[in-house]
Amino acid sequence: MTDQNDNNPSFVLRAVKDVAFEDRPVPALRDGHDVRVHVAQTGICGSDVSSKAPSMKCTLDKTELAQVHYWQKGRIGDFILNSPIVLGHESSGTVVEIGDAVRNVKVGDRVAIEPGVPCRRCNHCREGAYNLCPDTIFAATPPWDGTLSKYYVVASDYTYPIAEHMTMEEGALVEPVAVAVQITKVADLRANLTVVVFGCGPIGVLCQAVAKAYGAAKVIGIDVVQSRLDFAKSFAADGVFMAPKPKPGVDPVEHSEKVAALIKKEFNLGEGPDVVLECTGAEACIQAGVFVAKKGGTYVQAGMGKENVVFPITTACIRALHIKGSIRYTTGCYPAAVDLVASGKIDVKRLITNRFKFEQAEEAFELVKASRPDVLKVIIEGAV
Amino acid sequence: MSKILATGARAALSGARSNASITKAARPVMVAATKTTNQKRNHSACCGPNLRSYATVSDANSAQQQNLSFVLEKQGKVKFEDRPIPKLTSPYDVLVNVRWTGICGSDVHYWQHGAIGDFVVRAPMVLGHESSGTVTEVGDKVTSVKVGDRVAMEPGIPCRRCPRCKEGMYNLCVDMRFAATPPIDGTLAKYYVLPEDFAYKLPENMSFEEGALMEPLSVGVHINKQAGTKNGSTVVIFGAGPVDINQERLDFAKKYAATHTIVSKKQSAAETAAQIIKECEIVEGADIVMDATGAEPCIQAGIHVLRAGGTYVQGGMGKPDIMFPIGAAGAKELNIKGSFRYNAHDYETAIGLVTSGRVNVKELVSKKVKFTDAEEAFEDVAASRGIKILIEGVPDQRASASA
Numbered sequence A: 001m002t003d004q005n006d007n008n009p010s011f012v013l014r015a016v017k018d019v020a021f022e023d024r025p026v027p028a029l030r031d032g033h034d035v036r037v038h039v040a041q042t043g044i045c046g047s048d049v050s051s052k053a054p055s056m057k058c059t060l061d062k063t064e065l066a067q068v069h070y071w072q073k074g075r076i077g078d079f080i081l082n083s084p085i086v087l088g089h090e091s092s093g094t095v096v097e098i099g100d101a102v103r104n105v106k107v108g109d110r111v112a113i114e115p116g117v118p119c120r121r122c123n124h125c126r127e128g129a130y131n132l133c134p135d136t137i138f139a140a141t142p143p144w145d146g147t148l149s150k151y152y153v154v155a156s157d158y159t160y161p162i163a164e165h166m167t168m169e170e171g172a173l174v175e176p177v178a179v180a181v182q183i184t185k186v187a188d189l190r191a192n193l194t195v196v197v198f199g200c201g202p203i204g205v206l207c208q209a210v211a212k213a214y215g216a217a218k219v220i221g222i223d224v225v226q227s228r229l230d231f232a233k234s235f236a237a238d239g240v241f242m243a244p245k246p247k248p249g250v251d252p253v254e255h256s257e258k259v260a261a262l263i264k265k266e267f268n269l270g271e272g273p274d275v276v277l278e279c280t281g282a283e284a285c286i287q288a289g290v291f292v293a294k295k296g297g298t299y300v301q302a303g304m305g306k307e308n309v310v311f312p313i314t315t316a317c318i319r320a321l322h323i324k325g326s327i328r329y330t331t332g333c334y335p336a337a338v339d340l341v342a343s344g345k346i347d348v349k350r351l352i353t354n355r356f357k358f359e360q361a362e363e364a365f366e367l368v369k370a371s372r373p374d375v376l377k378v379i380i381e382g383a384v
Numbered sequence B: 001m002s003k004i005l006a007t008g009a010r011a012a013l014s015g016a017r018s019n020a021s022i023t024k025a026a027r028p029v030m031v032a033a034t035k036t037t038n039q040k041r042n043h044s045a046c047c048g049p050n051l052r053s054y055a056t057v058s059d060a061n062s063a064q065q066q067n068l069s070f071v072l073e074k075q076g077k078v079k080f081e082d083r084p085i086p087k088l089t090s091p092y093d094v095l096v097n098v099r100w101t102g103i104c105g106s107d108v109h110y111w112q113h114g115a116i117g118d119f120v121v122r123a124p125m126v127l128g129h130e131s132s133g134t135v136t137e138v139g140d141k142v143t144s145v146k147v148g149d150r151v152a153m154e155p156g157i158p159c160r161r162c163p164r165c166k167e168g169m170y171n172l173c174v175d176m177r178f179a180a181t182p183p184i185d186g187t188l189a190k191y192y193v194l195p196e197d198f199a200y201k202l203p204e205n206m207s208f209e210e211g212a213l214m215e216p217l218s219v220g221v222h223i224n225k226q227a228g229t230k231n232g233s234t235v236v237i238f239g240a241g242p243v244d245i246n247q248e249r250l251d252f253a254k255k256y257a258a259t260h261t262i263v264s265k266k267q268s269a270a271e272t273a274a275q276i277i278k279e280c281e282i283v284e285g286a287d288i289v290m291d292a293t294g295a296e297p298c299i300q301a302g303i304h305v306l307r308a309g310g311t312y313v314q315g316g317m318g319k320p321d322i323m324f325p326i327g328a329a330g331a332k333e334l335n336i337k338g339s340f341r342y343n344a345h346d347y348e349t350a351i352g353l354v355t356s357g358r359v360n361v362k363e364l365v366s367k368k369v370k371f372t373d374a375e376e377a378f379e380d381v382a383a384s385r386g387i388k389i390l391i392e393g394v395p396d397q398r399a400s401a402s403a
Helices: A063-072 A166-188 A202-213 A226-235 A252-266 A283-292 A313-318 A333-342 A358-370 B007-021 B058-063 B106-113 B208-212 B212-225 B247-256 B271-280 B297-306 B327-329 B346-355 B373-382
Strands: A010-013 A018-023 A035-045 A088-097 A110-112 A152-156 A160-161 A196-199 A219-222 A239-242 A275-278 A298-303 A322-325 A352-356 A375-381 B003-005 B028-030 B066-072 B077-082 B094-102 B130-138 B150-153 B191-195 B197-202 B235-238 B260-261 B286-291 B306-314 B335-337 B365-369 B388-392
Touching: A010 A358, A018 A358, A035 A110, A035 A166, A035 A358, A063 B150, A088 A152, A088 A166, A110 A166, A110 A333, A160 A333, A166 A202, A166 A333, A166 A375, A196 A202, A196 A283, A202 A219, A202 A226, A202 A275, A202 A333, A202 B271, A202 B327, A219 B365, A226 A239, A239 A252, A252 A283, A275 A283, A283 A298, A283 A313, A352 A358, A358 A375, B066 B373, B077 B373, B094 B150, B094 B208, B106 B373, B130 B191, B130 B208, B130 B212, B150 B212, B150 B247, B150 B346, B197 B346, B208 B212, B212 B286, B212 B306, B212 B335, B212 B346, B235 B297, B247 B260, B260 B271, B271 B297, B286 B297, B365 B373
Parallel strands: A196 A219, A196 A275, A219 A239, A275 A298, A298 A322, A352 A375, B003 B028, B003 B235, B028 B260, B235 B286, B286 B306, B306 B335, B365 B388
Antiparallel strands: A010 A018, A035 A088, A035 A152, A035 A375, A088 A110, A110 A160, B066 B077, B094 B130, B094 B191, B094 B388, B130 B150, B150 B197
16 A cells, blocks of 8 residues: 655646646556556667658657657647646556456566557457547546556556566667567568668567568568667668659659669569568658569558658558558567567567666657667656 | 358358348348258257246236346346346446347357356346347446437447457457356346447437347348458358257248358268259359357368468357368368457448448337246257347336337
């Protein structure tokens, strides 16, 4: 039970560009299925968020984008920040309290937290697509508080014990791995397929790693930043490719088509890869992705950039591509992600480039905003 | 031209569902298995008529009771009992005054044998699970129905938290609470509580009786979903009824949804399959077989009547272990699946099929009895008289009287 003298320091976004530490009440369990976690580590994405970046961007989870956007602009589209929220959603921690109906974890267990709990009653939930539930309680998406507090309360079936030999930092990285697992699930990735991944930020390289772990024959990573490509090559990709910039006056779509041809040639992809995972959201990548896929191939849109882009629709049609979107995660993604880390198949520690103490959270967000190419994954320690 | 072969109530509904999904005129073919030396009579000797007096309660008495219920006290003994009106368990619950309830073989089985597999009747339990009714009370957070709405009731409430639930297979939930599967009380009571997402509003042109038929129709929908029935499919459905050939059921099937009905002879399963293929002019073998009997000879014939690459769905329940043509299954690369109850969208699909007129369930109702005559109705079902018998509910004077 809670100690009445216990505090709950929290990193709060109060208004546009106004963050502060607040001592919030220690959250109480809402029902017998809840658990309270003492948060140990929280990751935030160190990717470019500004709109003045060149065409190829690293992917950014919508919630991170949201958080940085809320911080800087106070809104993302329809979601307007009306009241202060605690930030953060990629966390690990220790269970300190459990409800009387909880069976899957006990006090003292170290867990990875899945930050979006759906309603469990709507048609999406009932048919197994809970990532589409419109009434999901998602950490750090207004009006729901995030995990950058000392304590976080969540339904127990959204916490997953991590292996004894896993660190809390690795536990916090389970979330982006779960995103990558969902992307490959949507792609129906199987053994011996060829895969091209646009983007070598955290999600891009994790997609490359999951694809290799699942037996892909060849995985190629695409980016415009050399250091990112170097990392991707050392991490999981079989090959990496620096996408050339278009010459002045060249039609951008024609250029994308040329880039696609170059990729196929350089990596002996024949008619094209079986699967394309688009993890940047950049218009040029989306176009190149459609052009590079083989006939009958699968293209998955995971990255988020401009909401509307020029899209090679006729190519998509006549090549009978399977084009799908991927968002968040579904049943089985978190357990698979924990296993990929615990078994050593994916060394997520290598993604962490910057570490901060809880009190330095604002500095961490400033680093995210600065979008330096040498910054991959930023991690914030929990409050003690 | 597609063909569907089927017999029996559940089989008929599976057939009707298959038929309804095919736009070109396509009619099913019915198959009834003959009695063979392997088949045993499923029903105990106690179910002969006129050997007992039925549990009952007078009309005057029943009107005074707050929640009159039809209870299985223990194996072989039913009674009427007044129970407290159930309370809503969450703000998402609704209270329904049950208006019509169909009887299923499983209800009869618990009555006669006190158990199905590991589910054992250890304490008195209300029977029934195929119901419709009127909403009389709603929880604070209910938005999809209101008091007075007429609903079909889906009787199995999953936990919503286990991996099966979260991947959309809630019919396989480890903690499923299913009406009239021990120890969970069923729907043969004046009132029943369920969550709003398991209560489906009936369109204006559907009666309460049709609403009660949505449960077995949803089973048929689900079997078709498992089978992947589509336009142009050739479907053979096995439904056998009792030991002796039930000509009444075959005649019904022929008028209802089947293209052909077949009475097989005492012969090997392979010969039965050959007979079906010949008499129904199926060239290579059926695309799909659904078994709604659980009977060993039907299952065997079903495997043999499929073409290579075909799909077999086991819906019926009989002997838990049988002699199975595994060699044919492997060499023909068959897809073999089980089908159990129903899950997301099945009830909505069933309602859509009936409200649009593509499936007619009224024809399946062979008899309707008053609530206080429930035991007699159970006897009829046990003796395989008729196809579907409905038991009227105990009306709530406050509820809407429209039927």
